[in-house]
Amino acid sequence: MKKWWMEKIGYQIYPKSFYDSNNDGIGDINGIKQKLHYLNNLGIDLIWICPFYDSPMDDNGYDVRDFFNVAREFGTVNDFKELLKEAKKYDIKIILDLVLNHTSDEHKWFIESKSSSNNSKRDYYIWKDGKIVDGKELPPTNWGSFFGGSAWKKDSITNMYYMKIFSDKMPDLNWSNKELRLEMMSVAKWWLDLGIDGFRIDAVSHLDRAPFEDSRLGSGIVLDWNKFSNLPKVHEYLKEMNKEVFSKYDALTVGEVGGAASIDSALQYSGFNSKELSMVFNFDHNWCNNLNEINDYKDLRTNVIDLKHVFNKWQEAFKTEGWLPLNWLNHDQPRLMSQYGDQKFFKESAKMLATSLYLMRGTPFIYQGEEIGMTNYPFEKFEDFKDISSINYYKELKDISDTEKIFRVSKSSRDNARTPIQWDNSKYAGFSKVEPWININPNYHDINVLNNLEDSDSIFNHYKQIIKLRKTNNTLIYGTYKQLDLMNEKIYIYERESNNSLFLVINSFSNKDEEYDLENYYIDDVLLSNYKTTSFEKKILQLKPYESIVLKVRRKWWEKVEYYYMYQVFQVIMELELLVLKHIDLSIF
Incomplete structure (x- = not known):
């Protein structure tokens, strides 16, 4: 089985931090358009762009206020149409994030949903009454949120709780509601009709919910993935989406299933015969080290056996049954060179890591800045953090010094991957002419695109060689x-x-x-x-x-083996000759 996306080289763009074309400190759609020549030079022919939908930006765009519009920070729908047109000149395909699990609390559906308990949009979201325990009102269950605290938020209008497994401003959609599912299909069709080539589907494993009963994994608030991850009805919903939308457009669909999905579950999502998704991202290989145990980065060690085991497990499971994306990180993980690289052998380890992953079976997805060796940001104070999950984590830490809090949060902060691309060594690293929305990594004088382009032995040029090698050898693809x-x-x-x-x-x-x-x-x-x-x-x-x-x-x-069999054949021939000679009277000749 061969599909168009199997031969592509993907590149993930976090638009807010890619390139600022209008000098307001925020990356934008026109910034992506202006850098298409750079991506083409690298060998990229597929880009995944993180959300640029209209949003209050509580979670940098994943909290969508309007699926059919573009946030003013990023530009306009017409800007995106121009990007599509320009990308076609370079034969670059584009996929977008499709956020299915939740909306912003400022989305018109939620505004209606919370207005009264009998509103027509009420059932688009998950609403439950609180429970009374020892005379005190508590949330409906003890389930925790990925961003800290309870997975429930009480709304004062109807005095009921809505579910939100991420931030308070990101209420979860109720996928058991057929009308809601039809609305989300309309969203997907609208963008596909506009000319995009598919979607990376955010938090796709969370579309179903277990019965609303307390988790028994612990007391108090408990983050129990089993209550809202990889549950059976997710597959029903995706089969429906595939049948009604994805299959009709030959769309590439890459689901984010995180680290909790089993191999069997992943094959259910994206096996060749699943009729759900093209591929799924997993994060099992992102944490094969002792990061959570260290108090100093000099003690960081990669567990090579664990890393190899994870690679082998997924490659073996999918070798005939499906296809995998190949990615070292994304916008939610620490930078590759800070996670698995060696600062003393910087170029060498960066190139090795690229070779080790991107020549495996699957479709590569390089994360912006990875190709020049960008590293984690050296956080020094609380104000350096912009990501809501990092801020919440910092506030939850008790009984340790501020220095310890900063170090602990910084190790896995999503802000590490979100600092702007370091284009050159000018002020603000060539990303913008004004101060960016998030700090520039101070090592931009040494680590930047310009330096890489001018150095024939650079990390960038090694990535370029890997891509060329894949594209000129079908064995390295299929x-x-x-x-x-x-x-x-x-x-x-x-x-x-x-x-x-x-x-x-x-x-x-x-x-x-x-x-x-x-x-x-x-x-x-x-x-x-x-x-x-x-x-x-x-x-x-x-x-x-x-x-x-x-x-x-x-x-x-x-x-x-070849020689052995040739020798055996020779022996047989010799024996036959001897046998014949024994029974022939040579005197007649």
Whole structure:
């Protein structure tokens, strides 16, 4: 099975932080249009743009006030139409975030819904009475929110609680209501008719709810994913969306299912025969280190075995049943180089990480700034945080110093990935001519696009080589994936193979010299390396710190088998000849 999106190279854009074209400190749609040539130069032909819908920006656009309009900070619908037109010139396809789980509390549906208990839009959202315990009113259940506190908020107009598993200003939609589902289908159709190529579907695993009973996982407020994640009716709703909308447009649909989805559940969402989604993002590989345990970044360590196990688990499960997106991070995770990179071997580790992931089976999705090695922001004070979940987390921390609070929140703050792209070393990093909405990382003088473009050995140019390699070798797109040496704590190595073509992708996660035995292969060519020279000694590959190398190879054992069978055939022929000779009177000749 082949689909158009399997051969694409994706790039995620967080518009607020991509490029500011009108110098108001906020990135915008025209900013994306002005940088299409940069993306084309990199080799990108598919972009996913985070929400730019009309919004009060409580959660930077994921709290949608009007699905059919563009927030004034980002431009206009006409600006977006122009972006679509320009993108087609570069053969770049565009997908948008489709927010299905919730709206803003300023959306017209919610304003109507909360106005009275018998309003026609009342059932578009989830409303429940509070419960009385020991004479005190409590929320309907003890379920917690992803952003801290209760998953319920009381509204004074009807004295009932609405459910909101994210912020107070993001009430959850009630997907059991057929009329609501039809409304959301209309939203999707409107944008597809405008000319987009599909959607990344936000929080897609949360569209169903368990019975409204307290969680038994603990006392007080409990964040229990099982109450609103990956429940059965989600699949019914998505099958309906696919049948009525997605399938009619050949749309790419990538669902966000987070880290709680099992392999079986993920295959239900996006298996080739699921009739739901094209792919699903999971985050299992984002936390294969000791980040939550450390008090100093110098103690950060990657658990290579865990990382390899996660990769292998998903690749093996989907090898014939479905397709995967390949992404190191997104707008909700820490920066790749701060999570898995090595600051002492900066370029080397950045290039290795790119090679290790983006030559696997699946569709790459590079996050903006990743291709130049952007890092986490060095937070120093509470005011540096802009993300609502980071702010809430900071306020919840008790009995520790302010310095400790800052460090603890900063480790996983979503703001890390949301600092503006560092385009050059001018003031405000070339992102804007005025002070941006969020701080620029002070390392922009060294880490920026301009420096990368001018350096032939840059991280950017290595990404470019990886993309070119994928696009010129179908084996690296459709070939099988086989991980080797699973228990090696230093080296991640895998094969990509199809027909008579075999590639070996070798990645060292070590900051020291390592060796790897290539005795079982004939090496035909070195296709890619993050070092200028590569050393082999008697078939032993001498790997330098964080070295990654892609080899075109042939298996030695195939040749041995081939020789063995040729020898056996020769033996049979010889025996037949001897047999014939025994029964023939040679004297007649």
